[in-house]
Amino acid sequence: MKALIIGSGMAGPAAAMALQRAGVDATVYEAHAGGAENVGVFLTLGSNGIDALRAIEADAAVGAAGFETPGIDMVSTTGKALGRVRTSRPDGDITSRTLKRADLYRGLRDEALRRGIRIEHGKRLVEAQDTGDGVRAVFADGSEEYGDLLIGCDGLHSTVRGLIDPAAPAPAYSGLIGLGGYTRGVPVNTEVGSYQMVFGKRAFFGYAPAPDGEVWWFANLPRQDEPARGEVEAIDAEQWRRRLAALFADDAGPAAELIRASQEITPASPMHAMLGVPAWHRGRMIVIGDAAHAPSPTSGQGASLSVEDAVELAKALRDLPTIEGAFAAYEALRRPRVERIVKQAARINNNKAAGPVGRIVRDLLMPLLLPRLANGEQSRQTYGHHIDWDASAVGEDGGLARQ
Numbered sequence: 001m002k003a004l005i006i007g008s009g010m011a012g013p014a015a016a017m018a019l020q021r022a023g024v025d026a027t028v029y030e031a032h033a034g035g036a037e038n039v040g041v042f043l044t045l046g047s048n049g050i051d052a053l054r055a056i057e058a059d060a061a062v063g064a065a066g067f068e069t070p071g072i073d074m075v076s077t078t079g080k081a082l083g084r085v086r087t088s089r090p091d092g093d094i095t096s097r098t099l100k101r102a103d104l105y106r107g108l109r110d111e112a113l114r115r116g117i118r119i120e121h122g123k124r125l126v127e128a129q130d131t132g133d134g135v136r137a138v139f140a141d142g143s144e145e146y147g148d149l150l151i152g153c154d155g156l157h158s159t160v161r162g163l164i165d166p167a168a169p170a171p172a173y174s175g176l177i178g179l180g181g182y183t184r185g186v187p188v189n190t191e192v193g194s195y196q197m198v199f200g201k202r203a204f205f206g207y208a209p210a211p212d213g214e215v216w217w218f219a220n221l222p223r224q225d226e227p228a229r230g231e232v233e234a235i236d237a238e239q240w241r242r243r244l245a246a247l248f249a250d251d252a253g254p255a256a257e258l259i260r261a262s263q264e265i266t267p268a269s270p271m272h273a274m275l276g277v278p279a280w281h282r283g284r285m286i287v288i289g290d291a292a293h294a295p296s297p298t299s300g301q302g303a304s305l306s307v308e309d310a311v312e313l314a315k316a317l318r319d320l321p322t323i324e325g326a327f328a329a330y331e332a333l334r335r336p337r338v339e340r341i342v343k344q345a346a347r348i349n350n351n352k353a354a355g356p357v358g359r360i361v362r363d364l365l366m367p368l369l370l371p372r373l374a375n376g377e378q379s380r381q382t383y384g385h386h387i388d389w390d391a392s393a394v395g396e397d398g399g400l401a402r403q
């Protein structure tokens with residue numbers, strides 16, 4: 001069996017490696033000619049994402065980059081501690097990791113290449129057809145490829161999603177603009193590994209000191225109407241520096257100082273989510289990762305869910321006799337989990353963009369609710385998720401194995 005994988009972000013190389021272990025030959029086709037996009041941006045790969053990589057013995061590919069993030073401390077506008085969100089597996093065996101997106105992409109891609117997987121760059125998929133006994137992919141450079149199945153790992157603005165279902169919804173704007181930066185020379189009163197997130201008066205701010213003394217930070221700015229394409233991207237770093245420093249001026253904590261002193265401010269972008277895509281697959285084509293279900297970046301789960309998807313899809317293709325059967329089994333297994341996490345992230349977004357009354361309610365309720373939400377069943381389900389590569393995707397009763 002030969003798989004055509006579209007996109008070399010998170011899900012693409014992970015799917016290729018997982019399929020290789022399942023005995024399926026795969027080639028990855030990436031639109032961009034060079035390396036990773038959004039080079040400056042950083043993210044947190046959850047313990048569940050690292051667990052999924054471990055299932056295919058690829059966790060070492062990201063092991064050395066960035067730093068461990070065992071939990072996130074939520075802080076109010078006035079500096080009051082609202083509570084800690086545990087972001088690691090409850091048994092402590094795997095700790096989440098904050099790392100630059102470019103390092104994560106590169107680590108996965110290099111590991112896939114080391115395993116002999118072909119990754120072709122400069123290949124933008126524009127068209128694909130299920131021919132009944134196979135699938136034909138057409139690229140912008142005019143070339144064509146044939147395989148037994150096609151897996152769309154082409155992210156939030158997926159082409160494959162629209163080829164599966166031309167009526168598929170577009171990504172929804174989350175009401176927030178995101179950007180970040182890196183600062184040296186400003187001491188912060190928190191330890192390496194602690195991640196502080198501040199519900200500021202006008203915007204949301206997160207920062208984490210790295211082991212080398214640099215502080216990594218991000219800001220989420222509420223904005224109700226969706227900016228026109230390219231509008232916020234066109235605002236330069238100096239304008240952002242002034243605008244952000246003013247926005248965080250009244251909040252407790254080092255936000256304004258970190259922003260003013262930062263050596264690098266990454267380009268801003270509107271934050272989107274993708275919920276309720278009705279058709280994940282049709283015939284021999286399927287979408288996984290952000291193409292199927294993107295939680296807003298607020299969730300800290302998009303990358304992890306993409307890797308989980310890749311591994312679970314490979315297991316289903318390994319264990320079920322037909323491609324269509326494997327796709328259906330995969331969807332039944334994955335949809336409840338990913339949609340729960342996407343919805344949770346949307347609720348947090350509302351808190352980030354709260355008005356004056358909402359802020360008071362939030363700051364009163366959060367210390368009461370957070371321990372239950374963040375450290376109880378919800379956190380266990382999200383960060384404690386485990387994939388056993390050797391366990392069959394088909395349950396003992398012949399039905400689907402449950403998560």
Ligand SMILES: Cc1cc2nc3c(=O)[nH]c(=O)nc-3n(C[C@H](O)[C@H](O)[C@H](O)COP(=O)(O)OP(=O)(O)OC[C@H]3O[C@@H](n4cnc5c(N)ncnc54)[C@H](O)[C@@H]3O)c2cc1C
Nearest residue numbers: 007009010011031043044125154155289290300301302303
């Ligand atoms: C600012 C920001 C912060 C984030 N923070 C976090 C976080 O802390 N934790 C977390 O888990 N997630 C985070 N995320 C989300 C995370 O980055 C995504 O969920 C994850 O990258 C999705 O992986 P993917 O492989 O599905 O898609 P992507 O990583 O987007 O990869 C898609 C790839 O497909 C390629 N492509 C697109 N169209 C085509 C085509 N037609 N033909 C060929 N190739 C194509 C693209 O060039 C790209 O390389 C964040 C995202 C943003 C924007």
